[in-house]
Amino acid sequence: MALLRGVLTISRQGQTNRVSFVHEVVCVRQQHSHVDSSDSQYDRLYPGHIPTNPIQKVLLAVGSGVAALQNPYRHDMVAVLGETTGHQALTALRDRMKGDPEGCTVLTERPRIRLSTLDLSKMASLPDKSFGREYLRFLEENRVTPDSRADVKFVDNEELAYVMQRYREVHDLLHTLLGMPTNLLGEVAVKWFEAVQTGLPMCFLGAVLGPLRLSSSRLGPLVTSLGPWAVRNGRQARCVLSIFYERRWEQSLENLRQELNIEPPPLTVMATIQKAPSQS
């Protein structure tokens, strides 16, 4: 799998914004690709699946938890922690999605959000304040790409594995919907929202430990306005995984927020690009 590092450059010429996209294809050695070719050994339910017994899951959960705490930039460890501890939450999420007609469609059609599946030039030509345009703006301002999400490995149910993958891929869209950048404060706010929405233990862990690393000047806004707003919206919003985002790029962001029952953010959190890279 090639890791596409998209470098967007915007040049403003008078009134028009021209977005030129420079792809830098970096072939990252896929660590598991050399074993994927023959799957006679493992009863793998989906590509990348590694079956594990309960003992191994416990060991993985503990190990990945320790590793993630020691080095929060190890996104793969956060991912593993989420997978090994999230079975109940994923089941509940899947049932919620089944109860929603659009969610059912998502579960059947299994859309994936990747640079290869997005029509970026079309999205760039959409009007300002439309969901697709704002998402693209979020990607370029924060210098992130949707392709950096790890594949699911340790979930032993094919449908739940998709739910988990969808959750990861929708994370960036949530940033756009909530208007939060990828700095620590923005990430913590999104984590609080996700924790209430999804019930994943990994989100709760992130939501609790994230604020510990915040400076006191940022902790204030979090506790007084951003935090309660995120929790409130997490409770009242529709299940964010049930939305078929890929068909809603043209929809206006305000319209989408109203439909999902999400209030616009009470504060504008500035994207500080010099800060830490995107945390899952």
Added chain:
Amino acid sequence: MKFRFNMAASIRFLVRRMVRDYSRNINCSVSCQIVRSSCPLNLSACRCFSDNAENKTTHFGFETVPEGEKTERVYKVFESVAQKYDLMNDAMSLGVHRLWKDMLLHVMNPQPGMRLLDVAGGTGDISFRFLDYVRSQEERVARRVAQANQTPSWQEISTSYAAPGQEEVEPRRSRAIVCDINKEMLKVGQQKADRMGLTSGLSWVVGNAEELPFDDDQFDVYTVAFGIRNVTHIDLALQEAFRVLKPGGRFICLEFSKVANPLLSQLYNAYSFQVIPVLGEVIAGDWKSYQYLVESIRKFPDQETFKGMIEDAGFFSVRYHNLTGGVVAIHSGFKL
């Protein structure tokens, strides 16, 4: 003897190229006959370039793969684990692998002036220990000489009178050559050597254990530590070992082996299959490589069978010592 082996090597190369350039469905018997008529000793070499190279299968852990594929997949495994290899070794064996390697050196008991070939040496653990051991031996000898010089015997005084202009005979320097098929592992090893300040007497060579890039009769000691089970054709590696050793040279292999005690075996299996891949995932981010490693241990022949294979390659006085109840065994043989 030497000429025939050289001829065999060049003919093997030629035939291999022929087979590769033409269709792969060359009749096995034809290619085998070409080989057989020229080098009657190398019958077993037939296997690696018969038309069945793709149909013949071997094991990759518990999987069955075509022989041609195994080398490449093993390469990828070690390329992926190279950076965290030493850390993982310490984590998986709780540091005991250092004791095993020290034991290997103790069995080897190298003397100053010996030349070591460390095959599948990767990150260089054995070679570093070899050089340290030999240096400490040299220092011991130098200390003894210095002590003796403080109270010289009448013989020494007379010899120093007799030959005032004679040059000191330079003691032969010990050399260690680390040979590995994988460049990543060698790179990590070189970085380690630089950090430790070990530069003299150490060389790093890329090479395949089944076809070593060295002349015959070159080395005093040939070691392979935790590497031979990853070789596709172990018998070829043993034959190459025999070839490059000097007469009187010693072959020593440190490898995982079969645990005899059933209780210990169960504990060991449980630990290998439950804990090690988890450690691989958490520390190195690579479950599958470590799954392969523990499976490949199970596929390796037991102590007696391996001893038989070493004897088949022509070594004499083959023995093995079990360490940690058979988890690891040191096999040793001599070329006479």
